[in-house]
Amino acid sequence: MTNSPMARPSSRQSVSSPAAEGASMRMSPEAAPLRAAPGFLKRGSGPVPGRRFLPQIGGLGLVLLADWLVSPQFFALRLQDGRLFGSVIDVLNRGAPVTLLSLGMTLVIATGGIDLSVGAVIAISGAVAASLVNGGLPVPLTIIAALSAGILCGAWNGLLISVLRIQPIVATLTLMVAGRGIAQLITEGVIVTFVNPSLSEIADGSWFYLPAPVMLVLGMLAVTLVLVRATALGLMIEAVGVNRRASELAGIGARSIIFLVYVWSGLCAAVAGLVLTADIKGADANNAGLWLELDAILAVVIGGTSLLGGRFSVVMAVLGAWIIQAMNTGILLSGFPPEFNLIVKSVVVLVILVVQSPVLGGLNPRSLFCGRGR
Amino acid sequence: MTRRFLPLLTTTGVFVAGYLLCMAEFHNFATARVACNLLTDNAYLGITAVGMTFVILSGGIDLSVGSVIAFTTVFLAIAIGPLRIPPLMAFLIALAIGAAFGAAMGAVIHALGIPPFIVTLAGMFLARGASFLLSTESVPITHPLYAMLNDLSLPISGGRLGLIAIVMLLVFLAGGILAHRTRFGANVFALGGNPASARLMGVPVGRTLILIYMLSGGLAALSGIVFSLYTSAGYSLAATGTELDAIAAVVIGGVLLTGGYGYVFGSFVGILIQGLIQTFITFDGTLSSWWTKIAVGALLFSFIGVQRLFQVFWSGSGDVDTA
Numbered sequence: 209m210t211n212s213p214m215a216r217p218s219s220r221q222s223v224s225s226p227a228a229e230g231a232s233m234r235m236s237p238e239a240a241p242l243r244a245a246p247g248f249l250k251r252g253s254g255p256v257p258g259r260r261f262l263p264q265i266g267g268l269g270l271v272l273l274a275d276w277l278v279s280p281q282f283f284a285l286r287l288q289d290g291r292l293f294g295s296v297i298d299v300l301n302r303g304a305p306v307t308l309l310s311l312g313m314t315l316v317i318a319t320g321g322i323d324l325s326v327g328a329v330i331a332i333s334g335a336v337a338a339s340l341v342n343g344g345l346p347v348p349l350t351i352i353a354a355l356s357a358g359i360l361c362g363a364w365n366g367l368l369i370s371v372l373r374i375q376p377i378v379a380t381l382t383l384m385v386a387g388r389g390i391a392q393l394i395t396e397g398v399i400v401t402f403v404n405p406s407l408s409e410i411a412d413g414s415w416f417y418l419p420a421p422v423m424l425v426l427g428m429l430a431v432t433l434v435l436v437r438a439t440a441l442g443l444m445i446e447a448v449g450v451n452r453r454a455s456e457l458a459g460i461g462a463r464s465i466i467f468l469v470y471v472w473s474g475l476c477a478a479v480a481g482l483v484l485t486a487d488i489k490g491a492d493a494n495n496a497g498l499w500l501e502l503d504a505i506l507a508v509v510i511g512g513t514s515l516l517g518g519r520f521s522v523v524m525a526v527l528g529a530w531i532i533q534a535m536n537t538g539i540l541l542s543g544f545p546p547e548f549n550l551i552v553k554s555v556v557v558l559v560i561l562v563v564q565s566p567v568l569g570g571l572n573p574r575s576l577f578c579g580r581g582r
Numbered sequence: 583m584t585r586r587f588l589p590l591l592t593t594t595g596v597f598v599a600g601y602l603l604c605m606a607e608f609h610n611f612a613t614a615r616v617a618c619n620l621l622t623d624n625a626y627l628g629i630t631a632v633g634m635t636f637v638i639l640s641g642g643i644d645l646s647v648g649s650v651i652a653f654t655t656v657f658l659a660i661a662i663g664p665l666r667i668p669p670l671m672a673f674l675i676a677l678a679i680g681a682a683f684g685a686a687m688g689a690v691i692h693a694l695g696i697p698p699f700i701v702t703l704a705g706m707f708l709a710r711g712a713s714f715l716l717s718t719e720s721v722p723i724t725h726p727l728y729a730m731l732n733d734l735s736l737p738i739s740g741g742r743l744g745l746i747a748i749v750m751l752l753v754f755l756a757g758g759i760l761a762h763r764t765r766f767g768a769n770v771f772a773l774g775g776n777p778a779s780a781r782l783m784g785v786p787v788g789r790t791l792i793l794i795y796m797l798s799g800g801l802a803a804l805s806g807i808v809f810s811l812y813t814s815a816g817y818s819l820a821a822t823g824t825e826l827d828a829i830a831a832v833v834i835g836g837v838l839l840t841g842g843y844g845y846v847f848g849s850f851v852g853i854l855i856q857g858l859i860q861t862f863i864t865f866d867g868t869l870s871s872w873w874t875k876i877a878v879g880a881l882l883f884s885f886i887g888v889q890r891l892f893q894v895f896w897s898g899s900g901d902v903d904t905a
Contacts, residue, residue, distance in 0.1 A: 378839050378886050385830060386879020392872035502703055515697045550711030557704040561696050
């Protein structure tokens with residue numbers, strides 16, 4: 209940290225250098241239609257929205273194509289018992305927890321932070337939900353309690369990072385380590401199972417022909433988008449991520465912004481925890497959401513949000529989560545042993561990293577600052 | 583001078599106080615056997631932590647070490663078992679693979695300018711996936727050399743210091759010399775302190791980075807060898823989460839996670855503190871194992887809090903970028 213003030217401004221420069229061409233560059237294309245609708249009509253002026261995200265869209269296309277090649281019925285859909293079934297729906301359904309996590313994670317990473325504790329928060333909210341519903345609490349109250357537990361965890365992270373100014377990776381690491389212990393404390397060291405059809409509904413119910421988790425994802429996505437793109441919050445998050453001190457001088461309450469993104473991440477993790485707990489009808493403090501934080505970070509990175517903070521895209525992070533899940537499903541469908549899963553995943557990560565590499569992208573070589581990444 | 587050593591002294595003080603408390607509770611803690619087992623049981627973690635110390639001192643992070651340990655154990659089990667490669671030869675190959683893997687990650691980090699977090703995350707998936715490909719089942723190792731190496735030990739008044747504990751102590755010693763007494767070590771500190779000024783000072787950034795991750799990968803492989811000696815088996819799901827334990831030990835040991843400050847000896851004490859908590863919980867018998875996680879988390883938090891306080895005192899202001 210002693211070094212940061214020296215290294216930071218220049219490393220920031222490479223992130224924000226496109227912004228020198230115009231403030232709209234720094235904003236995500238999602239924001240562009242809201243703010244600069246006329247720019248859309250004037251072709252040639254300003255960047256074409258979406259071009260930046262060609263790798264992601266192309267990537268998803270390629271993965272889906274591969275899925276279709278290994279399993280020709282991949283895109284087949286059928287309606288049964290008032291719900292759609294099919295591999296594509298399955299991808300959306302199975303990918304729901306990581307997608308939910310990536311919503312909060314995007315905002316956290318956009319402020320230049322990271323949240324390693326989401327997996328542990330999943331375990332905690334699941335443990336709270338399973339224990340309370342077994343204790344005879346009505347389902348709505350159980351859900352509220354589980355969500356509050358997530359918000360509390362997020363607030364703890366936010367407090368450490370925004371007020372005490374502890375590095376995000378360290379602050380959330382403590383909760384990541386201690387969180388599973390806390391979850392086990394709640395479940396008293398056993399896997400708590402429950403029989404409660406209304407709570408299980410969160411995972412196996414269906415609303416509007418779609419599985420409930422998919423609807424939850426779409427709902428949370430809509431809320432997140434409204435929060436960050438229909439208000440100035442998204443811009444403020446990007447400003448804090450690009451340069452905290454400058455954003456403070458510009459009058460942005462960086463402290464509250466940073467606090468809020470971790471609370472949001474905690475809430476998203478709690479929703480994901482509810483989905484996972486309802487899915488297995490039990491809470492496993494040791495294994496619920498294990499390593500999902502890494503998948504979520506991966507989804508955000510695949511979605512093109514820089515780990516150094518700054519401009520972000522929630523929609524692309526969701527796309528990134530779907531790419532990961534489509535890959536997992538494809539490997540299962542192809543009949544390859546699931547052992548290949550990790551290898552394929554790491555190769556895809558490397559390819560996407562190379563494509564997005566600042567060095568190859570023609571920006572300032574940032575290799576000098578590679579030691580700084582967190 | 584005292585100020586420089588304050589975090590290290592705090593950590594050591596906590597360990598000594600903790601050990602004394604344990605001794606007051608259970609008299610057997612005073613025996614050499616418990617002390618020796620503390621070292622032997624945490625040998626593989628300690629060896630990894632040395633590599634992690636270098637990586638964190640340079641301002642980076644290496645998430646792949648747990649997977650490299652697992653890969654090494656499976657590789658050794660397959661190489662020594664079905665493939666009939668002599669164990670010592672297999673050890674050398676495993677070390678070479680680990681070092682090459684680390685060097686490759688370092689090269690990617692340097693050449694593409696991608697944060698180490700993501701590169702080593704990909705490395706973590708790759709190494710874990712590779713060990714799944716070798717075998718998804720636990721493969722026992724029944725070579726006579728393994729039994730012989732496991733029997734080697736240094737008797738110390740009632741206890742026996744196993745070979746793997748001695749290896750760990752030697753690695754810590756070598757790591758300490760490398761970090762604090764050589765040019766490479768100085769380069770690592772310079773890089774962690776400020777990469778921009780390190781380069782201006784003439785530190786070969788690329789070479790140093792590659793060497794750091796090569797060292798971490800190689801030590802992870804050595805740790806895998808030790809782990810396979812310890813368990814006499816190779817298992818692709820072994821050592822999950824070791825990277826986090828190692829990072830926690832390094833941080834508890836007083837190394838700044840942003841890089842540029844810390845001591846290899848601190849990580850050693852960090853390992854011992856974690857081991858002490860575990861041993862205490864085993865001794866107690868009524869406490870459940872999840873208290874280990876809570877205790878380590880609380881310790882981590884308090885050490886980070888202490889570090890933060892020091893920084894505020896030193897710099898005279900709390901204004902440090904959170905990123």
